Amino acid sequence: MIFARVTTSTRATALGTTCMVALSNATRRTLSTSAPAPRPSTKTELDGNVKAAGWFVSSPHPVSHIRLIQYPAQPSDGPRTRAFKHEWEDVMQWHHAFWSRSNARYASELAAFEEQVAVQHDRAANDDDRAVFYRRYLDEHYAEQTHYYRAWIRRLLSLCGAGMRAAVFK
Numbered sequence: 001m002i003f004a005r006v007t008t009s010t011r012a013t014a015l016g017t018t019c020m021v022a023l024s025n026a027t028r029r030t031l032s033t034s035a036p037a038p039r040p041s042t043k044t045e046l047d048g049n050v051k052a053a054g055w056f057v058s059s060p061h062p063v064s065h066i067r068l069i070q071y072p073a074q075p076s077d078g079p080r081t082r083a084f085k086h087e088w089e090d091v092m093q094w095h096h097a098f099w100s101r102s103n104a105r106y107a108s109e110l111a112a113f114e115e116q117v118a119v120q121h122d123r124a125a126n127d128d129d130r131a132v133f134y135r136r137y138l139d140e141h142y143a144e145q146t147h148y149y150r151a152w153i154r155r156l157l158s159l160c161g162a163g164m165r166a167a168v169f170k
Contacts, residue, residue, distance in 0.1 A: 064099035068092055080166040087162050091155045098148055102141075109137060 056070040069092060071085040113133045117125040125133075138145075 061096065061100065063103050064096050065103065066092070066096045066099055068096060078166070078170050080162070080169055084159075084162045084166040087159060091159055094155070095152065102144075102148075106137065109133075 055072065058068040058070075060067050069088070071088060073082060073085065077085070110130070110133060113129075114125040117123070117129050
Protein backbone atom coordinates (compact mmCIF):
# COMPACT_ATOMS: atom_id res chain seq x y z
CA MET A 1 0.00 0.00 0.00
CA ILE A 2 1.42 3.39 -0.99
CA PHE A 3 1.27 6.29 1.44
CA ALA A 4 1.41 9.81 -0.01
CA ARG A 5 2.36 12.79 2.11
CA VAL A 6 -0.31 15.45 2.43
CA THR A 7 0.75 18.91 3.55
CA THR A 8 -1.29 21.81 4.84
CA SER A 9 -0.49 25.49 4.49
CA THR A 10 -1.43 26.13 8.12
CA ARG A 11 -1.58 23.69 10.96
CA ALA A 12 -5.04 22.27 10.35
CA THR A 13 -5.82 20.70 13.65
CA ALA A 14 -7.66 17.46 13.56
CA LEU A 15 -7.50 17.81 17.33
CA GLY A 16 -10.52 19.25 19.01
CA THR A 17 -12.08 21.63 16.53
CA THR A 18 -12.70 19.16 13.74
CA CYS A 19 -13.81 15.57 13.68
CA MET A 20 -14.03 13.42 10.59
CA VAL A 21 -17.28 11.54 10.30
CA ALA A 22 -17.54 8.79 7.73
CA LEU A 23 -20.80 9.13 5.85
CA SER A 24 -20.04 6.16 3.64
CA ASN A 25 -17.02 4.29 2.36
CA ALA A 26 -16.49 6.85 -0.38
CA THR A 27 -17.69 10.10 1.21
CA ARG A 28 -16.29 11.92 4.21
CA ARG A 29 -17.29 15.26 5.63
CA THR A 30 -15.46 17.39 8.19
CA LEU A 31 -17.68 18.84 10.88
CA SER A 32 -16.44 21.83 12.81
CA THR A 33 -17.37 23.10 16.26
CA SER A 34 -16.28 26.65 15.39
CA ALA A 35 -15.13 28.36 12.21
CA PRO A 36 -14.42 26.05 9.27
CA ALA A 37 -11.00 24.45 9.49
CA PRO A 38 -8.51 25.27 6.75
CA ARG A 39 -8.70 22.74 3.95
CA PRO A 40 -5.59 20.70 3.26
CA SER A 41 -3.89 21.53 0.02
CA THR A 42 -4.05 18.93 -2.71
CA LYS A 43 -0.26 18.82 -2.95
CA THR A 44 0.97 15.28 -2.42
CA GLU A 45 4.51 14.02 -2.38
CA LEU A 46 5.78 10.48 -2.51
CA ASP A 47 9.03 11.26 -0.72
CA GLY A 48 9.58 10.14 2.84
CA ASN A 49 10.05 13.61 4.33
CA VAL A 50 7.80 14.46 7.25
CA LYS A 51 7.20 18.09 8.19
CA ALA A 52 5.44 19.37 11.30
CA ALA A 53 2.02 19.62 9.63
CA GLY A 54 2.23 16.49 7.43
CA TRP A 55 0.46 13.16 7.60
CA PHE A 56 0.45 10.16 5.32
CA VAL A 57 -2.59 8.95 3.39
CA SER A 58 -2.61 5.58 1.65
CA SER A 59 -4.18 4.69 -1.64
CA PRO A 60 -7.56 2.94 -1.22
CA HIS A 61 -7.18 -0.64 -0.07
CA PRO A 62 -8.29 -3.04 -2.83
CA VAL A 63 -10.69 -4.97 -0.58
CA SER A 64 -11.85 -2.56 2.14
CA HIS A 65 -11.68 0.55 -0.07
CA ILE A 66 -10.48 2.50 3.00
CA ARG A 67 -7.68 5.08 2.84
CA LEU A 68 -5.57 4.59 5.94
CA ILE A 69 -4.05 7.70 7.53
CA GLN A 70 -0.87 7.83 9.59
CA TYR A 71 -0.13 10.78 11.84
CA PRO A 72 3.63 10.77 12.48
CA ALA A 73 4.60 11.60 16.03
CA GLN A 74 6.21 15.01 16.33
CA PRO A 75 8.73 16.01 18.99
CA SER A 76 6.38 18.82 20.03
CA ASP A 77 3.44 16.45 20.63
CA GLY A 78 2.26 16.21 24.21
CA PRO A 79 1.06 12.99 25.82
CA ARG A 80 -2.61 13.72 25.03
CA THR A 81 -1.81 14.48 21.40
CA ARG A 82 0.13 11.24 21.09
CA ALA A 83 -2.77 9.37 22.71
CA PHE A 84 -5.19 10.98 20.23
CA LYS A 85 -3.05 9.98 17.24
CA HIS A 86 -2.69 6.44 18.58
CA GLU A 87 -6.46 6.17 19.18
CA TRP A 88 -7.18 7.53 15.68
CA GLU A 89 -4.94 4.91 14.06
CA ASP A 90 -6.55 2.16 16.19
CA VAL A 91 -10.04 3.26 15.11
CA MET A 92 -8.99 3.33 11.45
CA GLN A 93 -7.43 -0.16 11.71
CA TRP A 94 -10.65 -1.49 13.29
CA HIS A 95 -12.71 0.21 10.55
CA HIS A 96 -10.42 -1.21 7.85
CA ALA A 97 -10.55 -4.73 9.31
CA PHE A 98 -14.37 -4.69 9.46
CA TRP A 99 -14.78 -3.55 5.85
CA SER A 100 -12.12 -5.96 4.61
CA ARG A 101 -14.02 -8.89 6.14
CA SER A 102 -17.41 -7.57 5.06
CA ASN A 103 -16.43 -6.81 1.47
CA ALA A 104 -14.59 -10.12 1.06
CA ARG A 105 -17.62 -12.02 2.39
CA TYR A 106 -19.94 -10.07 0.08
CA ALA A 107 -17.76 -10.76 -2.97
CA SER A 108 -17.55 -14.48 -2.20
CA GLU A 109 -21.31 -14.80 -1.55
CA LEU A 110 -22.09 -12.86 -4.74
CA ALA A 111 -19.79 -15.11 -6.79
CA ALA A 112 -21.44 -18.21 -5.31
CA PHE A 113 -24.90 -16.76 -6.06
CA GLU A 114 -23.97 -15.93 -9.66
CA GLU A 115 -22.60 -19.46 -10.12
CA GLN A 116 -25.80 -20.90 -8.66
CA VAL A 117 -27.92 -18.83 -11.08
CA ALA A 118 -25.76 -19.98 -13.99
CA VAL A 119 -26.21 -23.64 -13.03
CA GLN A 120 -29.95 -23.46 -12.26
CA HIS A 121 -31.09 -21.19 -15.10
CA ASP A 122 -28.34 -21.79 -17.67
CA ARG A 123 -27.65 -18.05 -18.00
CA ALA A 124 -25.60 -15.30 -16.40
CA ALA A 125 -27.11 -13.46 -13.43
CA ASN A 126 -28.80 -10.22 -14.44
CA ASP A 127 -29.53 -7.06 -12.45
CA ASP A 128 -32.85 -8.38 -11.16
CA ASP A 129 -31.15 -11.51 -9.82
CA ARG A 130 -28.46 -9.40 -8.15
CA ALA A 131 -31.13 -7.15 -6.59
CA VAL A 132 -32.76 -10.20 -5.01
CA PHE A 133 -29.37 -11.37 -3.75
CA TYR A 134 -28.50 -7.94 -2.36
CA ARG A 135 -31.80 -7.66 -0.48
CA ARG A 136 -31.30 -11.11 1.02
CA TYR A 137 -27.69 -10.27 1.90
CA LEU A 138 -28.75 -7.06 3.70
CA ASP A 139 -31.47 -8.91 5.61
CA GLU A 140 -29.06 -11.65 6.72
CA HIS A 141 -26.37 -9.22 7.88
CA TYR A 142 -28.61 -6.50 9.33
CA ALA A 143 -27.70 -7.17 12.98
CA GLU A 144 -23.96 -7.16 12.25
CA GLN A 145 -24.16 -3.93 10.23
CA THR A 146 -26.25 -2.22 12.92
CA HIS A 147 -23.79 -3.27 15.60
CA TYR A 148 -20.89 -1.98 13.49
CA TYR A 149 -22.51 1.42 12.84
CA ARG A 150 -23.32 1.95 16.51
CA ALA A 151 -19.77 1.03 17.50
CA TRP A 152 -18.42 3.32 14.73
CA ILE A 153 -20.38 6.30 16.10
CA ARG A 154 -19.24 5.55 19.68
CA ARG A 155 -15.62 5.37 18.54
CA LEU A 156 -15.88 8.61 16.56
CA LEU A 157 -17.40 10.43 19.53
CA SER A 158 -14.64 9.07 21.76
CA LEU A 159 -12.13 10.26 19.17
CA CYS A 160 -13.65 13.75 19.19
CA GLY A 161 -13.36 13.83 22.99
CA ALA A 162 -9.72 12.76 22.86
CA GLY A 163 -9.03 15.39 20.19
CA MET A 164 -10.64 18.12 22.26
CA ARG A 165 -8.68 17.12 25.36
CA ALA A 166 -5.46 17.17 23.32
CA ALA A 167 -6.28 20.60 21.88
CA VAL A 168 -7.29 22.19 25.20
CA PHE A 169 -4.64 20.65 27.50
CA LYS A 170 -1.49 20.98 25.41
